[in-house]
Structures are given as C-alpha cells and as structure tokens.
Amino acid sequence: MSMIIYLDGKYVPEEQAVVSVFDHGLLYGDGVFEGIRAYNNRVFKLTEHLERLYESAHTLTLEIPISIEEMQEAVLETLRRNNLRDAYIRLVVTRGKGDLGLDPGKCPRATVFCIAASIQLYPDELYEQGLEMVTVATRRNLAEACNPRVKSLNYLNNIYAKIEANLAGVPEAIMLNQEGYVAEASGDNLFLVKKGRLITPPIHVGLLEGVTRNAVMDVARDKGIVVEEKVFTRHDVYNADECFLTGTAAELIPCVRVDGRPIGTGKPGEVFWSLLKDFRELTKVDGPVIFE
Numbered sequence: 001m002s003m004i005i006y007l008d009g010k011y012v013p014e015e016q017a018v019v020s021v022f023d024h025g026l027l028y029g030d031g032v033f034e035g036i037r038a039y040n041n042r043v044f045k046l047t048e049h050l051e052r053l054y055e056s057a058h059t060l061t062l063e064i065p066i067s068i069e070e071m072q073e074a075v076l077e078t079l080r081r082n083n084l085r086d087a088y089i090r091l092v093v094t095r096g097k098g099d100l101g102l103d104p105g106k107c108p109r110a111t112v113f114c115i116a117a118s119i120q121l122y123p124d125e126l127y128e129q130g131l132e133m134v135t136v137a138t139r140r141n142l143a144e145a146c147n148p149r150v151k152s153l154n155y156l157n158n159i160y161a162k163i164e165a166n167l168a169g170v171p172e173a174i175m176l177n178q179e180g181y182v183a184e185a186s187g188d189n190l191f192l193v194k195k196g197r198l199i200t201p202p203i204h205v206g207l208l209e210g211v212t213r214n215a216v217m218d219v220a221r222d223k224g225i226v227v228e229e230k231v232f233t234r235h236d237v238y239n240a241d242e243c244f245l246t247g248t249a250a251e252l253i254p255c256v257r258v259d260g261r262p263i264g265t266g267k268p269g270e271v272f273w274s275l276l277k278d279f280r281e282l283t284k285v286d287g288p289v290i291f292e
C-alpha cells in the first residue's frame with residue numbers, strides 16, 4: 001500500500017508527492033529538516049524538534065510558510081493518515097523552486113513535506129555488543145562557515161565522514177573540530193562516562209544540539225549523575241570508562257572500540273544500560289498524542 005505524504009498543505013499518495021527539479025533543496029542542499037520518532041502513540045519531543053527546525057530555518061532566512069502549530073498538526077495528521085503509532089518521521093523544508101542560480105531571493109515559496117514510515121529498529125546485538133568507531137580526517141564544519149547547529153539539507157560534511165568509516169570497515173566515525181577537539185559522530189552525538197560522570201562536548205565545539213542528547217542529559221541528572229559539557233580530545237575517549245552515541249534513530253548506542261583501542265571493559269557499560277532503560281521509559285510518555 002502506498003504511503004500518504006504531506007506536501008505543501010495536501011496529503012497525497014507517495015506517487016504524487018513530487019518536487020520540482022528546480023527546487024533549491026535538490027540543486028544546492030538549501031533547506032532544513034528533522035528526523036523525529038513516534039513511540040506508543042506519541043511523537044517524542046515534537047516541540048523540541050519543531051523549535052530546532054524553525055530556528056535552523058530562521059538562521060538561513062528561510063521563511064516557513066506555515067506556523068509551528070500548523071506544522072505540528074501536519075506531522076500528527078500524516079501519522080494518522082498512515083495509521084502509525086510507532087514511526088520514523090522525516091520533516092523537510094526546502095528553499096523551494098527557483099532558477100538555476102544560487103540566489104535564495106529568487107525562490108518565492110518554501111516547499112514543505114513530511115514522510116512517516118514504520119521504523120526499522122537497529123538489531124539488538126548492536127546494543128549488546130557495541131560498535132567500533134574510527135576518528136576520520138574530515139573535520140566537522142567550522143561554525144563560522146557552515147554552522148553544525150543548523151540541521152540543513154547540506155550533509156556532505158557528514159557524508160564524507162561516513163565514507164571514511166565505510167572505507168575503514170566500521171559503522172561510525174568520530175569527527176573532530178578544526179582544533180582537534182571531539183565534536184560528534186557522523187549523525188549522532190557522543191558521550192563519555194568517566195568516574196561515574198557523564199561528559200559530552202559543549203555546543204560551541206561545533207555540533208548539532210541533538211534532541212536525544214538533551215533528553216539523555218535530563219535523564220542522567222534525574223538519576224543523580226553529574227553531567228558535564230566540556231571539551232575533550234581523542235585521548236579522553238580512549239581512556240573513558242564508557243562511550244556511547246545518541247540520536248533519534250539510534251537512541252543510545254554503546255561504542256566499545258575507537259581507533260583500535262578498547263574503551264573501558266570493551267563491553268557496553270552499566271551507565272549506558274541504565275540510561276538506555278530510563279530513556280526508553282521516557283519515550284513511552286513524552287509528546288503529543290496521535291490518536292485520541
């Protein structure tokens with residue numbers, strides 16, 4: 001059965017959900033997006049995702065043609081029309097149709113679409129065994145050039161990192177900033193556990209402020225774990241007790257080997273397991289209801 005897609009105010013079958021070849025989202029990666037999840041008939045952290053979307057667009061002077069309330073309703077209605085209570089949602093706003101030049105001023109109206117698909121869960125063994133990462137040569141974008149805080153459609157920086165991980169035969173990459181401090185993975189934020197404290201790089205290092213990152217910090221504080229946002233290097237990663245990644249699709253994923261060095265015991269750690277458990281509890285109760 002074909003999916004129903006929200007596109008510019010209409011709900012259409014996927015075959016009819018088409019955008020112009022002159023759309024600057026396609027021609028230049030000019031646009032913004034969100035990856036969101038629904039769990040248990042609720043859209044997890046929907047407000048946080050929508051705020052980030054509108055802030056990213058604002059920085060790009062990309063005017064979203066509908067209000068944040070209308071956008072929330074579009075997300076919920078897309079889920080309803082596809083009869084989904086657990087899903088992965090992709091919300092995209094592109095610069096819209098223009099000419100072949102760069103000028104966003106020649107694109108009169110942004111294109112908005114929302115896709116809701118049933119979620120492909122990561123295999124349990126990934127959580128049980130943990131994954132391996134390498135540090136890649138591609139540095140995370142300089143904030144002054146292409147700010148990683150903006151979740152734009154321009155993902156080549158991250159794709160370069162992913163290519164390097166693929167070539168190294170591992171599933172994820174650690175990206176450093178221009179000064180050599182650890183920023184994040186190619187599509188996830190990074191956390192360390194050292195002597196019972198949770199450590200993650202601050203936003204100014206140059207990274208996406210992940211919704212999952214913020215939720216995990218809240219969950220940790222609620223458990224009485226000290227959370228520190230501070231700069232660190234690869235040395236700190238190698239010598240951490242635990243390391244894990246966070247992201248909407250991955251939730252929390254343990255990392256047990258970096259650049260050939262085992263992290264801690266070389267197995268997913270206790271703090272990881274306890275935060276994953278509490279995070280999954282939170283996903284069951286947070287966010288607006290889809291079907292009343």
Ligand code: PMP
Pocket residue numbers: 035158184185186187188189207208209210211212213246247248249
């Ligand atoms: N960093 C990058 C570069 C990302 O693309 C993402 C989202 N896939 C994340 C971090 C995690 O963000 P969130 O928890 O909001 O999904």
